[in-house]
Amino acid sequence: MFEQIKVFFMKIWNELIITIIVGFFIRSLKKSKELVKPTINELLNNIDYNSKNWKEEIDKVLEIKTTVERHFPEYKDYLLIQYGSSVIPDNKLPSDYDFIVLLLGYPIEGNRYMHNKGTISDESNETNKDQVDIVFRDYLSFLFAASAGMPYENSVIYNGKLVKGHQGYFQWLKNITKNILFDKDFLIRRFKEKIIAEKQEFHKCLKECEEFGHDEYYVIRAGYYYITSILQLRRIQNFEKVITQNQVIELSKVRSFYEDILDDNIRNKYEQLVENLKRNNTLDLISIDDIKEVLLYIGEEYDKNK
Structure with a gap:
């Protein structure tokens, strides 16, 4: 009788220990998943491009609007343009995202030159610099560089895709540089x-x-x-x-x-x-x-x- 009671309690004790261990493991797993923030690359890869809000989703993932408001408050609007290998349909290269933000507005004296050099987004710095490249440029300075024959600017205009912003401003870039000599x-x-x-x-x-x-x-x-x-x-x-x-x-x-x-x-x-x-x-x-x-x-x- 004593042995049966002992076996019964040992069985309950073992089940209790297993339950505690499993519960701890599940809670730890949930907590670790909460702590691991998805990379920008993963977020961009999971965007539904059939959704009517996909452009807003990209803008939100890249934190473009908040970055412009925080770092470039004198600019009131912008164009978000995607270019490079990620624009090509069904490309076989690893996910490689390149974006440029063309800032629209009237910067304070001296700042237009700084923005024309290409200031890099917080989102493409440090841990994310191997996933995505986001550059901020002044719109008019970018246009002048393209008109002067700079390869990067002409390539972005010719091959780039407007993600967000006024289509007319992007089309203006294309019209001015089209067939230019x-x-x-x-x-x-x-x-x-x-x-x-x-x-x-x-x-x-x-x-x-x-x-x-x-x-x-x-x-x-x-x-x-x-x-x-x-x-x-x-x-x-x-x-x-x-x-x-x-x-x-x-x-x-x-x-x-x-x-x-x-x-x-x-x-x-x-x-x-x-x-x-x-x-x-x-x-x-x-x-x-x-x-x-x-x-x-x-x-x-x-x-x-x-």
């Missing part, structure tokens, strides 16, 4: 000015990194723009007197520059740089020393020929 000498002068500005930006980011511990990502990003502009200028110098918009847009396809670099080691470093900035590889695979080495090779050659 550029003078080779004019474009060369603009690029030389651009390269000077990008060189200054690179050294500024480098100094801030070395002296104040700022994120290396911004040095690498600035180096990418600086190096790529030099390679683009080389191509322009071999163009005919009159340059078409299609030729300018081709300059935005930076992978085509790999073959322009004769040194295998330098070519591999630049290729790594491009693929990292396109978020196909981890940023850990490129270093500031790699950027300096590429610049030493390409920059010295540029200085000799300019």
